[in-house]
Amino acid sequence: MQTAAWTRYLSRSWLCRRAWPGCSRHYRAVLCSELKQPLAIEEVAPRPVGPHEVRVDVHFSGVNFADILVCRGQYQEKPRLPFIPGVEFSGIVLETGRDVHTVKEGDRVIGLRRLNCMAGECIIDHKALWQIPEGISLREAAVLPASYSTAILALEHRARTQPGETVLVTAAAGATGLAVIDVVTNVLQAKVIAAAGSEEKCKLAMQKGAQFSVNYSQGSLKEALGKLVGSRGVDVAIDTVGGDVFLEALRSLAWEGRIVVVGFAGGTIASVPANLLLLKNISAMGIFGVRYQGQNFPVFSRALSSAIQYCLEGRIHPYIGAVFKLEEGREPRFWEQPVDPSRHQYGAASLSVTQPMEHRKGKVSPGI
Template identity: 65%
Template sequence: MAAVARGRCLPRAWLCRWGPDSPLSPERQPGDPRNPRLALCSRRAGQGCGRHYRAALCAELKQPLAIEEVASRPVRPHETLWQIPERVPLREAATLPVSYGTAVLALEHRAHTRPGETVLVTAAAGATGLAVIDVATNVLHAQVIAAAGSDEKCKLAMQKGAQSVVNYSRGSLKEAVRTLVGSAGVNVAIDTVGGDVFLEALRSLAWEGRIVVVGFAGGTIASVPANLLLLKNVSAMGLYWSRYKEQNFPVFSRTLSSALQYCQQGRIQPHIGAVFKLEEVNDAFLHVIQRKSTGKVLISLK
């Protein structure tokens, strides 16, 4: 969800519309400067990040909106802007930064997921989890086992393309996965929960399997037993999507470009779980904190 929390601006991406009078001069604007364009704007938050504008990732704007209205200073350089194709609705575009950027980077760049491989994803009904299901199933043609904490969330994951589901609130994740795929295990695991769920996902890996850590939604950071890495020659790796902007911008840029392309082509179908008005931002936070959310939660200016 896009919002301001504890003095930090989250996330570091916004939807922007610019026109001829915006800080991006006409000669730097892609396309015809007389035709206002929509773009995904991604950058580290600067001064004044407590402004309420930054709660908005989704805005169905009828009139051009200058970049100053959503950022405390002009966004430069222009390569941190991604034009939203005409076929991509703004609300769907708002789901792509962070969740789909993470999914693409985890599956393609870190885990090198191949067609036909089995992917296990935890917290499968969350924004990142559903994005992983979407990309793994519809782009990479992998088989997905979705793990979530309730039957309702498992049902949603199944509707979004997972081939199998596991409710890990009912028992051992490892044993449930073993029942589904046998002793061979899964090729790739994408974990956003941490703690015991991470450890069971790690133990569910196949020979030369790969597990990617993308978060600790459960609140516990597990220690990795090195012997588990050794016995099956598996790999455990981390992923912090926004760090790629500073450390490897071409890779960072490619993930958003790929997500926009997949969306334009109709290969992915982002799931919007709820949309709140800007004045309802506190309710939106409660919705997420109380674990009622599924998919992406958006804040709308309208």
Template identity: 70%
Template sequence: MAAAGLAQCLSHRLDKPGCCRYYRAAICRKLKDPLAIEEVPSRPIQPDEVRVDVHFCGVNFADILTCRGRYQESPPLPFTPGIELAGQVMETGTNVSTVKEGDRVISVINFNTMAEQCIVDQKKLWQIPEGVSYQEAAALPVCYGTAILALEQRARTQPGETVLVTAAAGATGLALIDVASNILQAKVIAAAGSDEKCKLALQRGAKSAVNYSRGNMKEELKKLTGGQGVNVVIEAVGGDVCLAALHSLAWEGRMVVIGFAGGSILSIPSNLLLVKNTSVMGIYSTRYLKENFPLFSKYMSSILQYCQEGSIKPHIGRIFKLEEINEAFEHVTQRKTTGKVILSVK
């Protein structure tokens, strides 16, 4: 867009009160290239849709993989990445009855949240309770959604069971420790790649921690469990860490695979499953939006309630501005962060 044309667009951003004709958005035009912040035109909303003024949005490893063409879903180019947001309702369609203008909301959708505004189907919005900030709310949907679905829906974690969480100082790892310890009353062993990260995991509720960058993780876990093994593993690293965790499962133990932060995908030796009657399963939490939306919605409402009550508290590691999105992606890619990375859009 020519400079004069852009200036004219900017001078006419306001279409009507509460609605912008143009808004800033992060755009992926070519896979693996840096993202650009561009002025894009807004579109009219449909009867069941809601226009949200985005305040904060989460940065997830899935966003980075999508922009590299390596995620399970590949939107057509160009696209705006981002799958979660926290913001305020700007405008509602004629059929919308669940929210009204001015309501504070969170959402989980397939892409488009890394922008000043986002159009969302009304059923994919949940109201932020009183006392929960936009920042906290933006850190909840993906990480805590994954945590509670992995622990409760997939692993069926019981009070008093021992849960091993790998990549424990990351955003999802800390959410898993929070949910397992404070909601499900389980005993958490945190596994992370440095003493500093192990220390943070202990501060956030883990009972013990293992630094898998040194020593023998399998032997350490054996000592920590008195030779009994762990009941549940939530695994996010892959490779040797995944194999050591699999060896460490107790009788009828359950492993839930949530990612491969280490870059290596383990081929599961099935004989290990047979010997101790163990189970290995996966979770792709946002798939529940399509396959079992009522279940996903129930857990989202529960997470918001737990946060309002103070039962859980997300750990925000770093906040970047929207125009710093490439720096935010680099920060996550290099595994520099502990806790959740979010973008401030306002």
């Protein structure tokens, strides 16, 4: 059994045990010991890396709505307690296993995994790392793995979005929503209608490239879309809200339109009326980006590699709404965010996890 399999979920005693002989370094981590309760910041003892693993000095860890849900016990996947939340990070390679040849000590990297990223260090399989080119900051890079890979997979791989088509994105001012707007507008050369729950959100989405916006807290989304596109409808809908918003988006699709389900931030999972799929030859599909790592790694790798390349070329510009210190991860206000990010969350957020210099080992890059 590979090391990655048995290290996915770590017991509290394992996390906090004494480091291996000769090593006295510890690192800080956000620890969830009880669901729906404030998290803790604890000193964690490192472990040796396996032959195919890499130890990374984490500088930034993305904060996603899924992280909040998993700490509440409301996510699709429920890890065993205690656990370190966080699915994406950027940082500097500290150490590599004996069979790792893809990265070396001192390289700047980003990574994506199920858990364990909100910590000063992260041990990860070398295949789950991508190098960050010069010209992209660690802060920017940290929010690429989850939101932008999901946006690219949803738009390019699932919906097959074409230039000139009209794309509706719900929860448009959230991390994934803004990533979708960025990719649609600046890469795919299609048109965007942004749907969000406030005028402020709609304004932000327009500033980031949407051609039109709809505030669905003020009335019917379907009626508002009808005024914008007429009876034809939209070609593609990317929905992260669920519930009635999903159903109205579904009913607003054009002939042979495509709707991609990214999540259920509104808290309600809608049932799909199959007759609507039949009448307009509509396709309804889902995207769970992290699963592609295990089920179809080449597709996922292409999506994230594309995000890195688009960012390097200046075609996309990740919007980071907030950067928190690691210590803020234990404050109730940080995790007690409203259930519906489509109405309250602005863009991507990240934790600044950089350790004091004396705690580090290996080369350190200033490229933040």
